[in-house]
Amino acid sequence: MSFIAELSLILIAAAVLCCYVGWGAARLALPPSLASFRAPLTPLIGYVVLLWSGxxxxxxVLNLRWTVAVILIGATVLNILTxxxxxxxxxxxxxRAQPEALIPPLLALLTGILPLLEYGYPTIIGRGWDTEAYLPMAQHLIDYSLPRIPxxxxxxxxxxxxxxPRIGLTLGFSIFHGMTMIFSGASALASFxxxxxxxxxxAVLAMYVWLRATMDAGRVGSFLGATLTALTSLMLWIGYFNFGxxxxxxxxxxxxxxxxxxAVDDLAQRRLAAWRGALLAAIALxxxxxxxxxxxxxAVPLISAAGAARLFETWRHxxxxxxxxSLALAALALAGLTLAASALAVQDYFEGFSFRYSLIEPKIGPDRFIGVDEILGLTAFRLSNDGDQPPSLLIGVALLATVLPGCAALVLPHRWRNDADAGERTRLRWTLTIAAVAAALIWLRFGRPYEYGFMKGAAYTSFVIWGLTASGVERIAQWTKRTGMLLASSAALLILACTGWSQSLTVADHIRGPAIFTRDIAAFDRVxxxxxxxxxxxxxxxETLTGPINGMLATMLYGKELWGRVPAAYxxxxxxxxxxxxxxxxxxxREDPWPLDVGAKERWRSSAIALYEMPPDATFVLGxxxxxxxxxxxxxxPASLAIWRRAGHNRVIAPNEPFTLEMPHAATLRLTLAALEAQTVMLRQGHTTTTLSLEAGVTTIKTGSSSTVQVIPTAPLALVHAVVSPTDTPTPVxxxxxxxxxxxxxxSEQQGDQIxxxxxxxxxxxxxxxxEVIIIGDTFDAPVRIARLxxxxxxxxEWRLALDLARGASEARMNGAPAPMLAADVAVNPPDGRYFGVLAIYSGGAVVAQAPLFTxxxxxxxxxxxxxxxxSVETARARSDASPLPAHQRALLAGTPLMCDELRLALEQIVLERQSPPPGVTPVTxxxxxxxxxxxxxxxxxxxRENQDRSPMVSFQVxxxxxxxxxxxxxxxGDWLPVPAWKPGAAVxxxxxLTLDAATPPGDYRLLLIVYDPSTGRPILxxxxxxxxxxxVRVAASGGIDP
Incomplete structure (x- = not known):
């Protein structure tokens, strides 16, 4: 299935599900005053029923599979009756009567998925980490009821x-997300x-109906208000940022x-006969x-304002x-129904949500209280408050064009209506609604000042302000035909230009590529x-996967049992x-492909992730x-994470600490050991003892046995790993x-003032x-590096390094003799704080080992x-072995070295490595x-190396x-180590x-290596x-392949 088809299927599934569940309820339960809006309210009613019932x-008691079945059965019965x-x-x-009502929602839908259309693959758009909770919540609810998730x-x-409640996660989004997954068959990642x-x-559709049905706006005003709401860049950013x-x-x-x-009006008039509408409204609340x-x-201030306005209207008229x-009693009845319908949510609130929401702690930003221009989307919202924006003049004029029509809506009545009471009613509703919004914003800003909370709360208020402005534009156009139409049109165009400009900037910020989950991560979902x-x-x-990437990988691996020391975002x-x-x-x-050493097969690879399938009949013991x-x-x-990820040192095997392994059946044992000195090792198998000589380095002992195996060294060494594989044939030692x-x-140790x-x-x-030794601050918040050597x-x-951080001094010794540094940067008298040291070992330009040294x-x-x-003893792979190699690497030489006699060098091997291989790469891609x-x-x-004082150049060409x-x-x-510095026998x-030209045509190409004297340009054979x-190598029009 193509990506466009998959995306369309998800959206159609969500829409059909809402419409099917909502149709009967909307026709039978909506109050008579909303009868003319049944059609646009149908998907909204369906959405509410799905959320509450789910x-x-x-x-x-039920998982979402059974929940959807129950809801669909109930909806089917209700639809038949209707x-x-x-x-x-x-x-x-x-x-046909109101075609304009669907344009703003479709605009909001299109801008919401526009980055995905540009990427060409399903992924998460923004930088927010909350997907780590949303996606697994939906996945688990599909298969388990909440109490059975453990x-x-x-x-x-x-x-x-x-x-x-412990993590502050409400279930509404995950419930609807899970239902959409069930109905569309899409994964959690693809459907999010x-x-x-x-x-x-x-939301945009609901805003259109609210303006028409509740705030007495006309078609033009409702359309303009909904369009401006759809163009509000802050809410678009919130969607992109994964605030589900x-x-x-x-x-x-x-x-x-x-x-x-x-519903309150209907209850006040018809009392018990209006129970359907009251129940539906209670569920919505x-x-x-x-x-x-x-x-x-x-919501509470807005609802209170609407109720107060209705009471005042009834008292005045x-x-x-x-x-x-009767209105007050009806409101109390609806409040009682609402409390009953939300009893379970209230209980959850006091089981953890209340504590979570009482905390004011730094989140992801912003570090400021956002202004009205950002709330309304007249400027593009960004956490860092930088980047391109519409011209300041346009913003100012658009803000003025927002305020003046809003004031007009509070003053001017509907000209085409002869009912003065209706005009007064509308102005009163708008006045109290705006007062409620202002009160909520003031409380968020001063009652509980919290930049992050203010941003998220203020974003909800934009639809009210745009509704007021749109109503004002409509009123101005009605009151003075030509002049009013010109003024109203000008104001609307200015606002639309500014909000459209800002939203296009928000889209542009995200259309370049996903913030975290790139193609090479997202493609793992299908695998x-x-x-x-x-x-x-x-x-x-x-560490390259630590945080939200590990969380996403765990989400993709839903239904599997996960092992390992895995740090995710939350x-x-x-x-x-x-x-x-x-x-x-x-x-x-980037990790060492150690599974290949124990007989695993590489099943899939991208530039970010590699998947290996372990031998089905082998037992693997990690050292x-x-x-x-x-x-x-x-x-x-960061220090705690680095030490924790390491999972301790390799297990020490010493004369008084032998390694023993029970062999329950005939099998081949492969022991990989690491030693810093040559020694002998006794290998006991039952009643047989074999003495083996081990050189310093990494050695694999292979033997067959059907009894207990014990390894006793004469000096300490370390177990890297052991692999036991069943066999029917004897295996010699x-x-x-x-x-x-x-x-x-x-x-590492502290000696006085020195490390x-x-x-x-x-x-x-x-x-x-x-x-390379680095000492850096133990924090994720702008850590300070105080040393790099x-x-x-x-x-x-042995190599020994002494550091005096107070003086910024360092000294290195190699096997007891002073040794020069290639680079030394040590801060003098570093600031107070907590730091940790890290050692990295380089072979060529690649880090082949990295480990925390101290805190x-x-x-x-x-x-x-x-x-x-x-x-104890660690290992590092200094060069790629010819076989087996990961799929993105290919050995070019057959095994016979190429000699350069003039320089007394041998070219032992060349490995071609793809830096960004396409997902699912194979050796022949x-x-x-x-x-x-x-x-x-x-x-x-x-x-x-005598008389080798030249530093030759090397050229590699395609x-x-x-x-x-x-x-x-x-x-x-030789790069960092020129040829004159090489010692006899050294491997460099x-x-x-190497980057291929972007215009390279498809075809086969030769790889040439040339060594030459830079002073003369003469080639060296x-x-x-x-x-x-x-x-x-072979080049195709596109190296990308489907996973």
Whole structure:
């Protein structure tokens, strides 16, 4: 199904669901005064019934699947009765009479989904993190009633949404979202933004009906007011920013005013005969707290103003069947019904919502109380209050054009009406309504000053102000035919130009691309849906996924049991079932593909995420000491998160701490161990003992056994992991040293005024590496970096760094001798605060290992507290192995090194890496024009380096059959480590950035590597060639593929 078709299906499903459920209720229950507005009120009534019924049933006994079935059965019965009583629906008759009523809602709907149409794929548009609660809430309610959510598979989001009052989550949005998912078959991710846009369109439609039915506006005034409401950029931004609860309640404000006032009038006149309308109005009023409790801050003053105006009208102009007392009694009766209908929501409020909403704490901004121009959408709202805006003159004139017609609406009566009482009634209603809005805004601004809360509350008031302005424009046009028409048209055009300009800026801010969930993340949704329900998935805690991305991945993996130390935006989990192996592993794309080392298959990859399928019959034992330990974390501390994600050190195996593994059946065991020194290891299998010699580095021991296996070293080493695979054939004992990896460890301590860091390295492959040490503030709020040091690592042995932060001094030593720094930036006398240190190890331009070293606090220029992180022996992959490689990488050389005899160098391997591979990339997926590549070139010094004082250059080129270049890069061979500095046997990784020309035509291309002397331009032979062809690539018109 195409994306446009999927989007259309979601919107049609939401609309049909609302109309089907609302048709019978609207025809049978709406008061007689609203009979002419049954058609536009039908989807709104259906929406209210769905929210209220869904909340009542899902909160108590039924999941949303059964809830929708019950509602549809009830709606079907009601629709049949209505058909028999009043005949079939006639929507076209109303559309022919008032076609303009649908234009503003359709405009609101279009602008709500416009960014999605530009992206071309389903995703979340804005930066808000609340999707982490909305989406899993809808998913769980589809399958479980609220009390039974704890029965769902283990997941950090299951625990998050188990008790909604605790996190301040009202259920209205999630209920309607879940119902739309059921009806359309769309995923939570795909349907979220369309549902937000649909709710915004409902709000605009409700506003049109409110102006016509309650505020006595004409067709022109109602159309203009609804259009201006649709063009209000603040509410569009709120929709883009994922404020689902706020958007779900918006349409209920105008609807409650319309149905509530009509129901009170009907009750006062017909008493018990008006019970249907009263019940419907009570449900509409009760739906407001179900959708969003804070909406009552605006709804209650508006409802009170409408009631006061109606009472005053009746007192001033007595009517035969309606008196102030009867109205008051009717209002009390409706209030009682409303309280009864909202009893469950009231109970939830006091179980947690009241506490959540009593807090005033910084959220996402803004850091200011927004002005009337932002409330009305005359300027584009942004959290940071910067960026392009309409011209100041236009804003000022539009604001004046807003105020003056509003004043006219409060003064001028309807000219075409001879009923003076009707004009007085309308002016009174507008006066009290505006007074209610002003009172609410004043309370939000001064009674409980909170910039974030003021912004969200003030956004609800724009439809009232635009309704007043539109009514004033209509009045001016009526009172003086030509002049009035000109003035009214000019005012309307000015306001429309300014609001339209502002809204176009808001759309432009979001149309460039989604804020968080890009194509490479969103595409995982369909892949995750294909995994078996109930499968166990280990989810990475990598820092590139920490926060809302992990939350979205957990949402996409709904129905699966999630393992791992996973920090999301509002939740975190620490879970791994001991002795069991996950079925799948989800890692950040940049992470070391360790599942491939244990026999897993890469199932899917994008530039952000990689999915691996673990061997079905293998048992995987992770070496991390705290992998199976449930631990809490401080989500506001980057240091705490980094230490927690690490899950402890690799398990130490020592002479007095042997490693024992029970083998219940005949199996092959692969033990991967890391050691900093050469030693012997005793491997006991039942009554057999084998002595093995291990070199320093990372070694895999492979053996077959059907009994207990015990590993006893002569010196401490560390367990990286163990894999047990069933086998029917004997497996002899063997060892394999991995020269592509290094073993390392680090210690840090405070010595007086100094911080001393020591690292040890076992490097059997002689890889040239770099150490980077950073000390940074332990906060997410503009952290201060007080130190950054970069140095070459020894090929083997110890590197030691001493830091004096008070003086801003540093000293490095390599195996005891002073060593120069590649970069040193240490702040003198850093500010007081909490900091943490991080060590990164570079191979070429890539970070191959990163770990927190310590936490500390500075006070008055001195280290007040210092807490080191313990390390046993860690590992890092210094170079890519030829096999297996992730799907976005491809080894170009067949295995035979290319020799450069003149420089005494060998080109051992070249790996072509796609920087932004399309989702679902495979090794044979063609490249795209303009694609960015990273060419990993692995050199090795093959001989004595004497008399090698030249720094040659290397050129990497992409040529077609006619030798035209479509990409080229030239730079120093060795990059940060020029050839004269190489030691014999050193292996140097060089990362070459290469970007294909955006105009590269489809076809096959050659990859050429050229080494040359920069002083003369003379080529230096590589494999006996001046230009060595090291591989081929294929370019297609588009490298993107469907996941």
């Amino acid at each position: 909340f009542m049933l899902a909160s108590l 058909w028999r009583a009043e005949g079939p629906p006639q929507p076209l008759a109303w559309l 029965e769902a598979p283990q997941s950090l989001l299951r625990d998050l949404v188990t008790h909604p 933004a369309p549902v937000i846009a649909f709710m915004r369109a409902l 609860m706020q958007m779900s309640a918006w349409c209920l404000l105008a609807l409650a005013l319309t149905t509530g006032l009509a 009760a739906a407001i707290p179900i959708a969003y409790y804070p909406a009552l801050v605006i 007595p009517q035969p069947y309606t008196t102030p007392i 995750a849906a294909q995994l078996p329900h109930g499968a166990t998935v280990l989810l990475s805690g990598d 939740a975190a989990q620490s879970f791994w079932s001991p002795g069991e192996t996950p079925n799948y592993v989800v890692l950040a794309a 991390r000491s705290e992998s199976y330990v449930i631990a809490a974390v401080d989500p506001k501390s 063997s060892t394999s040293l991995d020269i592509t990896r290094v073993a390392w460890s680090a210690t 001393v860091l020591s690292t040890s390295l076992a490097n059997p492959g002689n890889h040239a590496l770099r150490y 970069l140095a070459a690592a020894p090929l083997e042995g 500390m606090t500075m006070s008055e220029g001195a280290v007040a507290t210092f807490e080191p992180v313990f390390f 063609p490249l795209s024009p303009g694609e960015r590549l990273n060419v990993q070139v692995f050199w090795r010094a093959t001989g004595d 040529l077609d059959d006619e030798n035209r270049k479509w990409a080229q890069w030239d730079g120093v061979l 990784r060089q990362d070459i950035p 590589v494999a006996g060639q001046e230009a060595a062809v090291v591989g081929k």
